[in-house]
Amino acid sequence: MDTLSSPLPIGDLQITTDLQVLAQAELDRQEENYYFKTFLEKRDGEEIDARVNRLNDIIAPAIDCTACGNCCKSLMVNITQPEAERLAVYLKMEVGDLKEKYIETSQQGSMMVLNTIPCHFLKGTSCSIYEHRFTECRDFPALHRGNFTERLFATFMHYGRCPIIYNVVEHLKIETGFKAAQTNS
Ligand code: SF4
Ligand code: SF4
Secondary structure: OOOOOOOEEEOOEEEOOOHHHHHHHHHHOHHHHHHHHHHHHOOOHHHHHHHHHHHHHHHHHHOOHHHOOOHHHOOOOEEOHHHHHHHHHHOOOOHHHHHHHHEEEOOOOOOEEEOOOOOOOEEOOEEOOHHHOOHHHHHOOOOOOOOHHHOHHHHHOOOOOOHHHHHHHHHHHHHOOHHHHHHHO
8 A cells, every 4th residue: 555654634634544554553552442442332332333434434435445455465254155156257267166266165064255365366455356346345344334332353453454444443532532531641
């Protein structure tokens, strides 16, 4: 991803997309983020969802995922049978061959995941099957969804890797008064 020498302002929001800054922040703010998760767990879930959804609506469109692709280097992507079939048609392969080459299936056969991390289909910073990428890829980082306070563990796992998550979390710290309370304590 192109690094920005200074954060990008969007209205009143400053947006950081420098992956090195994110990685360092993850190391530096382990304790702060632990307390922030505890703080969020005590807040009204619907109020936090409304804030997260609104911040995501502003921040996600301002970040070019095709110039990042960082989640594709670490996500374990679940795939459904219809998705595998659609991709096989697109790649002009037999489904069996596609599964053998790209997919790992659980012993019971009920779960399928891509068999490499980083993902096979990541070329540079872009997805080579973008129009046919899987539901989990389209959904990530799922900040448009509800129940944010019940998904803190999974979300914060990617705090130091995903600029959308990082920026939403940092602005949420300000909006909820957490940052001010930290500064004054
Ligand atoms: S299929 Fe595409 S979007 Fe999904 S993890 Fe792989 S490269 Fe990323
Ligand atoms: S979802 Fe996050 S990590 Fe993935 S490409 Fe977009 S900004 Fe990067």
